[in-house]
Amino acid sequence: MTELIKAAVLTAVNKPLEIQEFPAPAPSTGGAVVTVAYAGICGTDIHLKTGNLSVPMPIVMGHEAVGTIAALDPAPSTDINGAPLRVGDRVVWSNNIPCGRCHECLVLKERTLCKSRKIYGINRTSSEAPHLLGGMAGQIALEAGTAIIRIPDDVTFEEVIALGCAGPTALHGMLENLTIHPGDTVAVQGSGPVGLAAAIYAKQMGADQVILLGAPASRLELALEIGACDEVIDMGIYTDPAARLEKLRQMTAQERGADVVIECAGVPAAVAESLDLARPNGQVLILGQYTDHGATPINPHYITKKQLKIFGSWGFAEAHYVKYVESLPQLRKRHDLGALLTVFALEDVNEAMDTVAAGQCTKAVLKP
Numbered sequence: 001m002t003e004l005i006k007a008a009v010l011t012a013v014n015k016p017l018e019i020q021e022f023p024a025p026a027p028s029t030g031g032a033v034v035t036v037a038y039a040g041i042c043g044t045d046i047h048l049k050t051g052n053l054s055v056p057m058p059i060v061m062g063h064e065a066v067g068t069i070a071a072l073d074p075a076p077s078t079d080i081n082g083a084p085l086r087v088g089d090r091v092v093w094s095n096n097i098p099c100g101r102c103h104e105c106l107v108l109k110e111r112t113l114c115k116s117r118k119i120y121g122i123n124r125t126s127s128e129a130p131h132l133l134g135g136m137a138g139q140i141a142l143e144a145g146t147a148i149i150r151i152p153d154d155v156t157f158e159e160v161i162a163l164g165c166a167g168p169t170a171l172h173g174m175l176e177n178l179t180i181h182p183g184d185t186v187a188v189q190g191s192g193p194v195g196l197a198a199a200i201y202a203k204q205m206g207a208d209q210v211i212l213l214g215a216p217a218s219r220l221e222l223a224l225e226i227g228a229c230d231e232v233i234d235m236g237i238y239t240d241p242a243a244r245l246e247k248l249r250q251m252t253a254q255e256r257g258a259d260v261v262i263e264c265a266g267v268p269a270a271v272a273e274s275l276d277l278a279r280p281n282g283q284v285l286i287l288g289q290y291t292d293h294g295a296t297p298i299n300p301h302y303i304t305k306k307q308l309k310i311f312g313s314w315g316f317a318e319a320h321y322v323k324y325v326e327s328l329p330q331l332r333k334r335h336d337l338g339a340l341l342t343v344f345a346l347e348d349v350n351e352a353m354d355t356v357a358a359g360q361c362t363k364a365v366l367k368p
């Protein structure tokens with residue numbers, strides 16, 4: 001009898017996810033089957049559920065996961081560094097497979113902009129075999145072309161999933177666009193996983209002072225506790241943008257404002273505020289506007305007058321995921337990444353999604 005694997009499936013917008021069972025997959029040509037140790041829940045999953053981002057349904061959700069290789073195609077299988085993969089290896093993988101043939105992939109060399117990227121847990125329906133193409137399941141079927149990365153021996157599953165897709169997302173935007181120098185002040189707007197990842201990497205890239213603007217207070221306390229930032233501005237106390245600007249200026253040299261502002265809030269109004277928080281000639285990275293929440297008024301005069309440098313960045317590709325995993329042995333020494341996790345059983349996926357939607361935890365993960 002074929003083994004059955006449980007998975008959390010979204011069948012319709014705004015409906016609770018269903019736990020369904022599918023036959024255990026066999027590896028496809030050049031592919032691998034991974035037993036999932038943890039699957040992360042990210043803000044994007046809430047947008048998928050509420051229909052803010054459209055996905056094919058039914059779908060096994062989960063675009064961030066880690067696990068152990070359960071089965072491999074007999075063809076030679078290697079990780080992204082060319083080393084052979086074996087059953088039992090602890091791995092993580094880039095959640096998307098760009099086509100590698102289009103204008104965006106080959107001419108622009110921006111694989112994140114590939115229009116025909118296949119993304120596990122986001123645009124792969126469970127209606128056909130192998131069904132299990134999302135992380136919120138006992139197993140996931142990885143196809144040929146997936147960048148599989150072996151987890152370094154001294155790094156735990158919990159530490160890899162703690163930042164989820166936020167880690168590579170922050171690295172993509174920061175490494176490709178920003179120049180951060182010793183002595184710099186970096187202001188990060190938003191204290192969700194992307195904000196925490198951006199704060200942590202700002203420090204790694206050389207910033208002297210990292211100021212996190214966010215809420216609720218419990219998240220800010222946790223950020224300070226794990227050393228993700230140096231100082232915080234609690235938006236529950238400083239509710240007015242003018243008050244936040246005033247406070248930030250007081251915290252920076254000669255009250256200039258931040259050398260670098262990284263927007264990770266996802267609220268359109270945060271973009272207008274980012275232009276104010278940046279010092280003259282400063283850099284602004286807009287990282288958090290993953291969902292289209294509509295237009296927002298900004299005063300473009302400030303961009304010209306302050307000679308701001310403004311960048312946008314979307315998701316991540318394989319290279320950023322590799323960088324992320326390679327950064328973890330150092331990150332885990334400096335920050336208690338495991339402290340970010342709240343663990344739920346796969347069967348409690350709806351409770352976990354509600355907790356994320358309410359902003360009541362920093363990083364919810366499912367343990368199938």
Ligand SMILES: [Zn+2]
Nearest residue numbers: 042043044165
């Ligand atoms: Zn995500």
Ligand SMILES: [Zn+2]
Nearest residue numbers: 099102105114
């Ligand atoms: Zn492409």
